[in-house]
Amino acid sequence: DIQMTQSPSSLSASVGDRVTITCRASQSISSYLNWYQQKPGKAPKLLIYAASSLQSGVPSRFSGSGSGTDFTLTISSLQPEDFATYYCQQSYSTPPRFTFGPGTKVDIK
């Protein structure tokens, strides 16, 4: 099975900061990588799909890059509503095993 790791597991940042979260797959997953945002008590929200495609309605300060095994989610200028936990997810496996990363919690410095 494909394993996903994320770093860091948590980070503290200030409004306006540039934030980068890394996700690594245990084997190549091409661009089958998605990013979700989850706030406490809420359902996950899709931000980025296929490694770098911005989901409709998601602010342009969010961007994704990478392919193969290494991926990044970047928030160009952190806003108050961006404090949340971010998960990467691979959708490469066949038959489907849509593995999530362990998450990165972004909180206020």
Add this chain to the structure above:
Amino acid sequence: EVQLVESGGGLVQPGGSLRLSCAASGFTVSSNYMSWVRQAPGKGLEWVSVIYSGGSTYYADSVKGRFTISRDNSKNTLYLQMNSLRAEDTAVYYCARDRTTVTTGYMDVWGKGTTVTVSS
């Protein structure tokens, strides 16, 4: 408006059964891939199961043989039948629309979740 609403969660004893429902509006369940994802208290997200538009079903190893995903096209509703429940199945269960294609796969619409607690 595209929406998913889960129901059916609750408290059940170990070894018991529960059926979760996920009612969709704004789109047709049978024309889409649909998934269940769960989240244990204080933990991360775990994919549970998917049903393809053609009817094929797949499960995480942790639930295979105990859980069954299905749908009722007339009710536009997705289900998750959970049998032989264990304490480790305690979680919030989300249903989601799964946009898997040849070149990508992601879940773009999520319900708010329903809570399952397995405890004696």
